[in-house]
Amino acid sequence: MVKFFACILFFGCISNAFAQLSFSNATVRLLPPGQKQTAAYVTISNSANQDITLAFANSSISQSVEFHQTMMHGEMMHMMQVEQLTIPANGKLELKPGGYHLMLINLSDTWFSQNTVQLEFFDVKNNSYKVTANLSKMAGGKHNHHHHH
Ligand SMILES: [Cu+2]
Numbered sequence: 001m002v003k004f005f006a007c008i009l010f011f012g013c014i015s016n017a018f019a020q021l022s023f024s025n026a027t028v029r030l031l032p033p034g035q036k037q038t039a040a041y042v043t044i045s046n047s048a049n050q051d052i053t054l055a056f057a058n059s060s061i062s063q064s065v066e067f068h069q070t071m072m073h074g075e076m077m078h079m080m081q082v083e084q085l086t087i088p089a090n091g092k093l094e095l096k097p098g099g100y101h102l103m104l105i106n107l108s109d110t111w112f113s114q115n116t117v118q119l120e121f122f123d124v125k126n127n128s129y130k131v132t133a134n135l136s137k138m139a140g141g142k143h144n145h146h147h148h149h
Contacts, residue, residue: 020048021087021123026133028061028104028117037062038111040102040119040133041095046087053124054085060118063106070098079103084124097138 026042040059046052057065068079077098085100087093095101102119104111111117112135119131 021046021052021121021129023121023129023131026119026131027138028059028133028135030112030135030137033112036107037103037105038107039068039097040065040104040117041097042102042119042131042133043092043094043096044085044087045092046089048089050089052087054087054121055083055124056122057102058120059102059104061108061111061114062104064104065119066103066105068101068103070101 022045024043024045026040028040029038031038044054054067057067059065067082067085069082070077070079072078081103082100085093085095093100104117114135117133117135119133121129121131123129
C-alpha cells in the first residue's frame with residue numbers, strides 16, 4: 001500500500017512499471033557551438049511478445065525531436081523523416097550513424113555545455129520511457145567512415 005501511494009506521486013512511474021523497452025548506449029552527438037540541430041543514437045530492446053511503436057520523443061535541450069532515416073542514393077547520403085519507430089517483438093532497433101537516428105531540432109543556446117541530455121519517448125499507447133543520454137563527440141563525423149581492422 002505504501003509503495004503504491006509513493007509510486008503515484010512520481011510522474012511516469014506507473015508506465016515505467018510496465019516498461020518493456022530498455023534503452024542502452026544513448027548518445028547525443030556533440031557539435032561545435034552555433035549548430036541548431038544534432039543527431040542522437042540509442043539501442044532500443046523490446047522484451048515484449050508484441051511489437052512496440054514509438055510515436056513521439058522530446059529532449060531537454062531542443063524544441064523538438066524527429067525520427068529520421070538515412071538513405072543512400074548512389075553516393076548521396078540523405079535523411080528522411082519517419083513518423084514512427086517500431087521495435088520488433090523480442091528484438092531490437094539500433095539507432096546509429098547511417099541508419100535510423102533522432103534529430104534534435106532547434107537546440108537551446110547552452111546545449112553543448114550539458115553533461116547529459118534527458119530524452120523521453122512515447123509509444124502509440126502513450127506509455128513514456130525516460131532515457132539519459134551522454135553528450136559525446138563521436139568518431140567518424142558526418143561521412144560515416146568505416147574502419148576495417
Ligand atoms: Cu537526421
